[in-house]
Amino acid sequence: MIEAEDVSVTRTAYDGVAELYTGLVREQLLANPYDRAVxxxxAESVLESEHADAPAAEVGCGPGRITDHLRRAGLDIFGLDLSPEMIRLARLEYPGLRFEVGSMERLELADAALGSIVAWYSIIHLxxxxxxxVLAEFARVLRPGGHALFAFQAADGVTGVQPYDHKVTTSYRWAPDTLAExxxxxxxxxxxxxxxxxxxxxxxxQGYVLAVKDDAANPAH
Incomplete structure (x- = not known):
């Protein structure tokens, strides 16, 4: 499959700022009770579910801080990111965790391979x-009843998607209701x-949406 130009642009942009970005976000969770609460x-919802022991994935993991946080919370989680440089730094920062280069638009995972999935500010550049x-791809790899978490810059107003002047590359702000739909x-x-x-x-x-794959939903292909 031919890669979209914006994907290459995003990869190159994050490769170029990976070390700076890693330093900026390393301690960010300590100062943000909202993010820790979400x-x-x-994590608690996953661990109380029937998929508590199933693999979890953070898609768009960057330097791995959220993957590490959720692993310490009890999830069996690995990280995936478009940027090879981000993955290199994640492996250095958290050598006990698994990190792989990959695209959220074509996850190299079998149907129903995961019990939960996280997209922490990672759909914003699409x-x-x-x-x-991409949401259909997430549904494909999730087991019925599997949990998903999204975080993103929130759009003004109740609904809609708005361009955002992101400091790294082109980005979009989502209203939580629009992403929920x-x-x-x-x-x-x-x-x-x-x-x-x-x-x-x-x-x-900032916006957050939590969701569960409907038990009646069939994997998307």
Whole structure:
């Protein structure tokens, strides 16, 4: 399959800022109780589910800090990222964890291979028209009843998607309700959505959506 030009641009951009980015975000969770709370709810939900022992994946893991946080919370999780340099640094930072280079648009995983999946600010660089296909790909690799978590810069207003002047490369802000609608169309049942105000070190409100793959949904192909 021919790779879209924006994918190459995003990979190159993150390769170029990988070391700077790793330093900037290394201790970020310590100062952000909202992120810790959302990750905690997600981890607890997974561990209380029938898929507690199933593999989990962070898709778009960057230097691995969220993967590590969730592993310490009890998940059997590995990280996947488009940027080879991010993966190199993740392996250095967390040598006991598994990290692989890969694309969220073509996950090299079997149907129903995962019990849970995390996309922590990783769908933001995808053109909105391609996001439904990625959500369908997530549904394909998740087991029925498997949990999914998304974090993203939130759009102004109740619905919609807006371009965002991201410091690394082209990005899009999603209203939580709009992402929830897209998830529902791909076989997910949304269990929670939240939008919070920007903190002093942030330029936009932030959004979170948690969802479960519907037991009746068939894997998407």
């Amino acid at each position: 990750l905690g709810v997600f 053109p909105p028209a391609r996001v439904p296909a 897209a998830l529902a169309a791909c076989g997910f049942r949304v269990t929670a959505r939240m939008q919070r105000l920007a903190r002093p070190d942030e330029r936009t409100p």
